[in-house]
Amino acid sequence: MKVAKVVVDVPAAQTNKIYDYTIPMHLHDAIEIGMRVIVPFGNRKIMGYVLELTDTSAVERIKDIDSAMDMTPILTVELLELGKWLAEHTMSFYISAFQAMLPQALKANYVKYLHRLSEDQLDERLEALFAGRDYLDYKEAVERDVPLHRLKLAIQAGDVEISYQVNSKETIKKIAMIKLAADEEVIDAYLVDLGKRAKKKREIINYFQANNAPIPLKDLLNQLHTTRQTVKALENDGLLVTFKEEVYRNPYQHRKIIEATAPLPLRPQQSEALGAIVNQLHQKQAGVFLLHGVTGSGKTEVYLQAIGHALELNKEAIVLVPEIALTPQMVERFKGRFGSEVAVLHSALSKGERFDEWRKIQRKEVRVVVGARSAIFAPFDNIGIIIIDEEHESSYKQEDHPRYHVKDVAIKRAENHQCPIILGSATPTMESYARAKKGLYHLLEMPDRMSKNAMPTVHLADMREELHAGNRTMFSRQLQEAISDRLEQNQQIVLFLNRRGYSTFVSCRDCGHVVQCPNCDISLTYHRKHETLKCHYCNYQERMPQQCPKCTSDTIRYFGTGTQKVEEALYQTFPEARVIRMDVDTTRKKGAHERLLAQFGNKQADILLGTQMIAKGLDFPDVTLVGVLAADSLLNLPDFRAAEKTFQLLTQVSGRAGRHLLAGEVVVQTYTPDHYSIQYAAEYNYHGFFEQEMALRRAFQYPPYFYMTLITVLHPNPLKAEEVTRMICKLLQKHLSQDARILGPSPSPIERIKNRYRYQCIIKYKHEPKQHTVLTKVLNYYEDMMRKDDLLIQIDLQPYQLM
Numbered sequence: 001m002k003v004a005k006v007v008v009d010v011p012a013a014q015t016n017k018i019y020d021y022t023i024p025m026h027l028h029d030a031i032e033i034g035m036r037v038i039v040p041f042g043n044r045k046i047m048g049y050v051l052e053l054t055d056t057s058a059v060e061r062i063k064d065i066d067s068a069m070d071m072t073p074i075l076t077v078e079l080l081e082l083g084k085w086l087a088e089h090t091m092s093f094y095i096s097a098f099q100a101m102l103p104q105a106l107k108a109n110y111v112k113y114l115h116r117l118s119e120d121q122l123d124e125r126l127e128a129l130f131a132g133r134d135y136l137d138y139k140e141a142v143e144r145d146v147p148l149h150r151l152k153l154a155i156q157a158g159d160v161e162i163s164y165q166v167n168s169k170e171t172i173k174k175i176a177m178i179k180l181a182a183d184e185e186v187i188d189a190y191l192v193d194l195g196k197r198a199k200k201k202r203e204i205i206n207y208f209q210a211n212n213a214p215i216p217l218k219d220l221l222n223q224l225h226t227t228r229q230t231v232k233a234l235e236n237d238g239l240l241v242t243f244k245e246e247v248y249r250n251p252y253q254h255r256k257i258i259e260a261t262a263p264l265p266l267r268p269q270q271s272e273a274l275g276a277i278v279n280q281l282h283q284k285q286a287g288v289f290l291l292h293g294v295t296g297s298g299k300t301e302v303y304l305q306a307i308g309h310a311l312e313l314n315k316e317a318i319v320l321v322p323e324i325a326l327t328p329q330m331v332e333r334f335k336g337r338f339g340s341e342v343a344v345l346h347s348a349l350s351k352g353e354r355f356d357e358w359r360k361i362q363r364k365e366v367r368v369v370v371g372a373r374s375a376i377f378a379p380f381d382n383i384g385i386i387i388i389d390e391e392h393e394s395s396y397k398q399e400d401h402p403r404y405h406v407k408d409v410a411i412k413r414a415e416n417h418q419c420p421i422i423l424g425s426a427t428p429t430m431e432s433y434a435r436a437k438k439g440l441y442h443l444l445e446m447p448d449r450m451s452k453n454a455m456p457t458v459h460l461a462d463m464r465e466e467l468h469a470g471n472r473t474m475f476s477r478q479l480q481e482a483i484s485d486r487l488e489q490n491q492q493i494v495l496f497l498n499r500r501g502y503s504t505f506v507s508c509r510d511c512g513h514v515v516q517c518p519n520c521d522i523s524l525t526y527h528r529k530h531e532t533l534k535c536h537y538c539n540y541q542e543r544m545p546q547q548c549p550k551c552t553s554d555t556i557r558y559f560g561t562g563t564q565k566v567e568e569a570l571y572q573t574f575p576e577a578r579v580i581r582m583d584v585d586t587t588r589k590k591g592a593h594e595r596l597l598a599q600f601g602n603k604q605a606d607i608l609l610g611t612q613m614i615a616k617g618l619d620f621p622d623v624t625l626v627g628v629l630a631a632d633s634l635l636n637l638p639d640f641r642a643a644e645k646t647f648q649l650l651t652q653v654s655g656r657a658g659r660h661l662l663a664g665e666v667v668v669q670t671y672t673p674d675h676y677s678i679q680y681a682a683e684y685n686y687h688g689f690f691e692q693e694m695a696l697r698r699a700f701q702y703p704p705y706f707y708m709t710l711i712t713v714l715h716p717n718p719l720k721a722e723e724v725t726r727m728i729c730k731l732l733q734k735h736l737s738q739d740a741r742i743l744g745p746s747p748s749p750i751e752r753i754k755n756r757y758r759y760q761c762i763i764k765y766k767h768e769p770k771q772h773t774v775l776t777k778v779l780n781y782y783e784d785m786m787r788k789d790d791l792l793i794q795i796d797l798q799p800y801q802l803m
């Protein structure tokens with residue numbers, strides 16, 4: 001007996017196990033580990049992944065595999081193991097982990113249909129519906145008003161059954177090709193027969209006589225200015241034949257030709273860094289490098305040359321870049337160096353394009369992949385190096401099932417392949433830098449910029465003073481002057497506004513004071529309904545003050561403006577300026593992001609105004625001014641990482657100015673210019689910031705000193721959500737160690753999403769080996785309620801978004 005161990009496509013707690021299926025004789029040779037198969041499950045047929053093959057099974061009534069969906073495995077043995085580890089590590093379902101590792105196009109698509117089993121006369125209306133067919137799409141039946149009671153009777157009588165068919169969404173793009181189908185003699189005879197008529201036919205045949213190779217049909221029609229009909233006639237006469245050939249969609253084909261680049265002679269700081277990495281590469285050992293290099297210090301060149309060495313050793317490379325930094329500029333740098341060895345995985349590609357890029361990796365046609373988070377699962381089997389650029393970016397954490405951090409997966413894969421990882425950043429996370437200082441990572445420092453220009457000067461514009469001086473606009477006088485100046489000199493400006501819309505805190509316009517939680521060192525969240533301020537970590541609350549508790553001014557209120565408002569204000573203040581606005585609204589369409597950037601790059605605009613999406617990776621020579629409109633909106637997010645995120649962002653946006661010949665300048669508008677994150681960012685003092693932030697993390701027991709787990713409970717009824725959360729807190733209190741701190745229940749900062757109320761509980765701990773088991777028990781306890789009562793419990797073992 002041949003048995004396959006299969007994980008089935010039903011993401012639920014009770015089906016999160018490995019099922020046995022027998023492999024029927026005719027599939028013995030067809031089924032391999034890592035393939036997708038179709039298996040019977042209950043009364044349906046569903047997709048599953050084959051994890052293992054064995055000869056025995058302990059299961060009594062074992063069913064047969066229905067069919068294979070793949071010809072070759074789509075997951076390697078390493079990736080299957082990784083998927084299992086990922087599911088366990090993040091407390092997700094096996095199936096979700098496997099799905100996360102594959103392109104969307106490989107997800108199964110289920111079609112429900114009616115299957116006629118009997119030849120006997122059916123009910124009249126059913127007979128009309130089937131209209132002589134044996135299978136009927138269920139959707140069609142519903143659209144055509146199938147009489148449900150009669151259908152039910154037919155099913156009970158065994159005349160009809162409901163079935164499911166599994167389709168794969170993958171679409172391989174094929175184009176029509178055409179080639180000669182006859183030999184020379186036949187052709188010559190044909191030409192004689194044609195005589196002087198049919199000039200076009202003759203031309204086509206002459207073409208093939210001169211170039212005896214298949215050509216895309218479309219190209220032939222274009223080149224010879226002929227029609228499909230003429231070609232068809234030749235086909236009918238047996239001279240030509242068309243066939244389909246598989247092609248890759250090439251998302252980059254319309255772009256200008258990418259110039260090939262050669263490795264640059266390195267500066268000393270670069271060769272030192274590269275030397276250490278290459279050394280490790282040759283030793284074939286896993287190991288993490290933290291490359292801390294200021295913006296514009298030449299990190300990318302180090303990556304490129306490290307990859308070059310890996311390729312020389314005949315190995316493969318994975319480069320991860322945050323989604324928003326994966327600009328055409330960035331892609332060109334890799335394609336310029338490694339040409340067709342590069343595949344790009346990016347969510348802005350269409351499903352089909354992504355699938356094609358993935359297939360190039362799977363078929364070993366490329367050895368370098370550049371991509372966003374999920375590219376870490378690239379199906380390579382001989383990885384030589386993994387690079388995570390901008391390692392501090394929070395988009396490396398997946399916020400959905402499975403809630404993994406790409407760094408953990410990268411480290412796991414590096415162990416599997418015994419290869420080095422480079423984490424690169426101008427502003428490494430506290431976690432990474434602390435590990436590097438402890439010697440767990442190798443620290444590589446690149447403190448100098450490539451260009452002769454020093455880092456741009458940062459001016460802090462104190463918005464409280466602006467108000468006192470009677471300036472009620474969004475732009476400080478300093479920023480206004482700087483903008484006018486650049487407009488006059490025909491230089492470019494980048495204006496940055498933090499994420500649109502959502503703001504939760506209240507602040508005093510007069511003195512900049514923001515009300516903080518006395519226990520948690522985070523800003524309190526405003527709750528309109530009860531006019532209160534709450535801490536969503538520990539549930540501390542107080543009344544919304546009428547006056548500023550610090551200076552008694554009554555200008556204490558909500559914070560926040562949108563990009564659209566700023567755009568309007570810009571046109572009023574600088575009517576001559578040409579502005580490009582980049583935010584979620586203007587970049588919704590495919591390719592819009594890129595188009596807007598290209599317009600700005602071609603100097604079709606003076607000002608680029610946008611949200612975080614413009615903070616990364618941009619490199620425009622004429623940008624000499626960067627303005628940060630409201631540094632405070634990030635600083636006061638209800639998140640213990642708010643200061644770190646502010647520091648990172650200010651450093652990144654400042655890095656956008658003066659990267660080339662022209663010197664740069666930065667204006668940061670803020671109500672709290674004395675805040676340490678803003679002060680240190682203005683001085684480009686990473687180490688100073690690190691020390692102070694670490695001291696606070698230690699004092700308030702946050703990562704990296706403590707671990708954190710976030711449990712979010714969602715339910716349509718807020719009382720129910722709160723009650724379940726309270727119960728969970730109690731259970732945790734009881735079963736975790738004395739040292740674990742359980743915070744909550746408290747309402748989440750975003751109190752309601754899609755009509756479900758959200759409550760949360762936070763666990764802070766140092767060492768809690770039982771946590772996984774306890775949390776699994778909690779989930780099991782609520783399993784029934786989750787299935788039947790619309791309850792959702794989300795567990796994030798390493799939360800990055802505490803919203």
Ligand SMILES: Nc1ncnc2c1ncn2[C@@H]1O[C@H](COP(=O)(O)OP(=O)(O)OP(=O)(O)O)[C@@H](O)[C@H]1O
Pocket residue numbers: 264265266267270293294295296297298299300301302426450451617655
């Ligand atoms: N060895 C070198 N010699 C000459 N120019 C170099 C060298 N290394 C890098 N450069 C150039 O310096 C500029 C900045 O380098 P790069 O973009 O690699 O820096 P980075 O640290 O990745 O920057 P950021 O973090 O801001 O994206 C680029 O234009 C790059 O081509």
Ligand SMILES: [Zn+2]
Pocket residue numbers: 508509510511512513548549550551552553
């Ligand atoms: Zn005040």
Ligand SMILES: [Zn+2]
Pocket residue numbers: 517518519520521535536537538539540
């Ligand atoms: Zn608190």
